[in-house]
Amino acid sequence: MARAKQYNEQEVIEKAMSLFWRNGYESTSVRMLEKEMGINQFSIYASFGSKHGVFLESLKCYKRKNASVFEKLQNGTEGVSDIKAFFYDSVEMPTKIGEFDNKGCLLTNTYNEFANNEDQLIQLQMTEFMDHLKAVFVQKLAVNSSKDEATIAKQANYLVLAKHGLAAASRVNNKQEIEDYIELTFQNI
Amino acid sequence: MARAKQYNEQEVIEKAMSLFWRNGYESTSVRMLEKEMGINQFSIYASFGSKHGVFLESLKCYKRKNASVFEKLQNGTEGVSDIKAFFYDSVEMPTKIGEFDNKGCLLTNTYNEFANNEDQLIQLQMTEFMDHLKAVFVQKLAVNSSKDEATIAKQANYLVLAKHGLAAASRVNNKQEIEDYIELTFQNI
DNA sequence: AATGTATCTAAGCATTCGCTTAGTTTATGG
DNA sequence: CCATAAACTAAGCGAATGCTTAGATACATT
Numbered sequence: 439m440a441r442a443k444q445y446n447e448q449e450v451i452e453k454a455m456s457l458f459w460r461n462g463y464e465s466t467s468v469r470m471l472e473k474e475m476g477i478n479q480f481s482i483y484a485s486f487g488s489k490h491g492v493f494l495e496s497l498k499c500y501k502r503k504n505a506s507v508f509e510k511l512q513n514g515t516e517g518v519s520d521i522k523a524f525f526y527d528s529v530e531m532p533t534k535i536g537e538f539d540n541k542g543c544l545l546t547n548t549y550n551e552f553a554n555n556e557d558q559l560i561q562l563q564m565t566e567f568m569d570h571l572k573a574v575f576v577q578k579l580a581v582n583s584s585k586d587e588a589t590i591a592k593q594a595n596y597l598v599l600a601k602h603g604l605a606a607a608s609r610v611n612n613k614q615e616i617e618d619y620i621e622l623t624f625q626n627i
Numbered sequence: 628m629a630r631a632k633q634y635n636e637q638e639v640i641e642k643a644m645s646l647f648w649r650n651g652y653e654s655t656s657v658r659m660l661e662k663e664m665g666i667n668q669f670s671i672y673a674s675f676g677s678k679h680g681v682f683l684e685s686l687k688c689y690k691r692k693n694a695s696v697f698e699k700l701q702n703g704t705e706g707v708s709d710i711k712a713f714f715y716d717s718v719e720m721p722t723k724i725g726e727f728d729n730k731g732c733l734l735t736n737t738y739n740e741f742a743n744n745e746d747q748l749i750q751l752q753m754t755e756f757m758d759h760l761k762a763v764f765v766q767k768l769a770v771n772s773s774k775d776e777a778t779i780a781k782q783a784n785y786l787v788l789a790k791h792g793l794a795a796a797s798r799v800n801n802k803q804e805i806e807d808y809i810e811l812t813f814q815n816i
Numbered sequence: 817a818a819t820g821t822a823t824c825t826a827a828g829c830a831t832t833c834g835c836t837t838a839g840t841t842t843a844t845g846g
Numbered sequence: 847c848c849a850t851a852a853a854c855t856a857a858g859c860g861a862a863t864g865c866t867t868a869g870a871t872a873c874a875t876t
Contacts, residue, residue, distance in 0.1 A: 442842090467833065480856090542742075550739055592810075602792055603791055607791050610738070626811070629872080630873050
């Protein structure tokens with residue numbers, strides 16, 4: 439054996455995630471990552487291969503942080519109420535994990551930033567996330583309900599876009615506006 | 628007098644706007660603008676001062692293109708129905724003006740890209756746009772209605788965020804999803 | 817036609833980008 | 847206690863960024 443790593447890869451990725459979340463992918467430079475992660479460029483490339491590699495690990499890290507919110511949604515038994523709670527949980531999630539300056543959703547931000555991008559790895563991560571969300575909504579909408587399939591499909595489409603819009607809006611809108619939005623979104627579901 | 632300009636500033640700004648709309652601000656380089664606008668960097672800087680200047684003119688250009696959609700909303704007498712028509716018009720606007728590859732709304736894209744940015748000029752343009760939109764919604768919601776002020780305020784908040792989400796979603800979602808979204812959005816009003 | 821001036825071309829500026837590499841430090845196995 | 851190998855530091859790579867400038871070109875006025 440030789441010299442051991444002076445840093446913990448999980449710890450530095452959390453810092454990278456926080457930075458990407460604040461600035462997006464393109465606006466975050468490797469020099470900024472150096473400072474935030476507290477390690478040299480050499481170490482970044484030794485551990486993660488490229489800036490792109492750091493970003494993919496950051497997305498994974500975000501998903502792990504987000505897992506509890508998602509699990510609560512999936513384990514719920516209340517149907518639509520669980521989805522509504524999920525909307526509120528999603529907005530509050532950043533402050534709950536100590537990211538007071540970060541708003542919105544890193545995945546949604548990434549979805550928007552890479553909307554016109556041909557990056558296949560990122561696109562895959564994004565469509566997976568969206569499809570999964572839609573499937574869970576469909577399942578929740580069917581709980582204790584006599585809705586037909588077509589109605590459920592429409593409402594799932596609606597809620598996925600509403601969640602997308604909420605994540606975008608929560609970066610710039612205040613608490614009252616957010617609450618009005620969520621309450622009215624679920625008024626007729 | 629001396630040599631005359633070989634290009635029309637309005638025409639080249641339209642091309643710049645189209646490019647910014649496709650790629651966003653940061654991802655559009657001055658070299659790309661050169662090619663798209665069909666003029667040299669010297670001319671770009673002579674006419675617009677900076678890349679930032681080209682962008683601000685592009686935003687103005689977009690607003691002019693968008694004016695008819697907005698006027699139709701303001702001149703309408705049907706209240707909420709006018710807002711709903713405005714949502715559909717906004718989605719169809721890009722194809723109507725020949726921007727078949729462009730989706731979403733340049734102003735909303737900019738709002739998202741500059742959400743964490745300290746650029747005051749851009750921020751001003753954006754908040755003006757959003758405040759104006761909200762005011763028009765409030766006015767429309769009061770037409771032929773017995774709603775109290777608080778309800779109108781809530782619904783206006785809801786619709787502004789819904790419009791924001793729609794613009795974000797229309798970049799990546801298909802026609803059916805968009806339609807489901809708009810229809811269900813207005814079931815709640 | 818000559819002149820002056822604004823517009824054009826194209827080369828080049830400093831800076832930053834993602835990434836690499838030469839050379840030093842550090843901890844461990846023999 | 848020294849040789850070895852991995853992790854470190856920091857300088858530097860080519861390419862791209864926004865922007866500038868020297869010099870050629872074209873056109874209205876004299």
